[in-house]
Amino acid sequence: VARDLEGRRPDAAELERLARNALVDSPNLFACSLALEAEADAAAPRLGIAVQRTNAPNRFVTRDLATPEEKFWERDWYRETIAKAQAVWAEPYFDRDGAERNVVRFSAPFFRNPDDEKPAGVISVVVELEWLRRLANMNAFADTTQVIVFTRTGRVVLHPRPNFAVAETMATLADKSSAPELAEIWQQVIARRQGALSYRDGLTGRRLHANYKPARAAGWGVLVAYDEAEFLKGQSAFRGIALAFLATTL
Numbered sequence: 001v002a003r004d005l006e007g008r009r010p011d012a013a014e015l016e017r018l019a020r021n022a023l024v025d026s027p028n029l030f031a032c033s034l035a036l037e038a039e040a041d042a043a044a045p046r047l048g049i050a051v052q053r054t055n056a057p058n059r060f061v062t063r064d065l066a067t068p069e070e071k072f073w074e075r076d077w078y079r080e081t082i083a084k085a086q087a088v089w090a091e092p093y094f095d096r097d098g099a100e101r102n103v104v105r106f107s108a109p110f111f112r113n114p115d116d117e118k119p120a121g122v123i124s125v126v127v128e129l130e131w132l133r134r135l136a137n138m139n140a141f142a143d144t145t146q147v148i149v150f151t152r153t154g155r156v157v158l159h160p161r162p163n164f165a166v167a168e169t170m171a172t173l174a175d176k177s178s179a180p181e182l183a184e185i186w187q188q189v190i191a192r193r194q195g196a197l198s199y200r201d202g203l204t205g206r207r208l209h210a211n212y213k214p215a216r217a218a219g220w221g222v223l224v225a226y227d228e229a230e231f232l233k234g235q236s237a238f239r240g241i242a243l244a245f246l247a248t249t250l
Helices: 010-024 077-084 131-140 170-176 181-191 233-249
Strands: 029-037 047-053 060-064 102-110 121-128 146-150 156-158 195-200 207-214 219-227
Touching: 010 047, 010 060, 047 170, 077 207, 121 131, 121 195, 131 156, 170 181, 181 195, 181 207, 195 219
Parallel strands: none
Antiparallel strands: 029 047, 029 121, 047 060, 102 121, 146 156, 146 219, 195 207, 207 219
16 A cells, blocks of 8 residues: 555545555454645645444444544654654554554555655554464464464563463563573574574473574564474384384394
């Protein structure tokens, strides 16, 4: 959408249409906002439209973000994206005033001309994080698989215990689990490194084997852990076969 807006200045009706289409095309989005800076010409004032889902299927509600009450130009998501002139992933949060669930905001600038340094405006979407849980469950490769996703600041985005998401960080999780390795994994991901290690989870009493790596988008980290016994199952089976062959030979 940001690329399509380059070089154009749509009116409020078209902004609303673009936002609605984005929500229709992407079920994992809860809300979409489009906001344009004012131009030097007084005939081109600030424009801002937000469209979000309601509890009724296929129903949306629209808000004017350019009103004195909304003032989109004073919102953090808008000011940070305009200042950086690049895409920005916000920290995940529990949306009490809208989705009533854990979400994350992603904002991207668009420009009047490709060579402009200052953006002409910002498109921002609120993404529901429940799709991450569905994605993890669909791609589990072992019976004991558990997935933890966390941001660069260590904020937990996805955890096998849903109440830990957003409420905990990798540092607090390391304390609760008596597993300092979790804080080490966080530091490794910040340094853009990937690897594997084993640790004992104090919450479950199980020893886990974990693989971790930084994600391309947002600089988040992903940790996939499963019981070390399951990880070693293949080696144990091979050892048993080798011993059986040895016994037969003898």
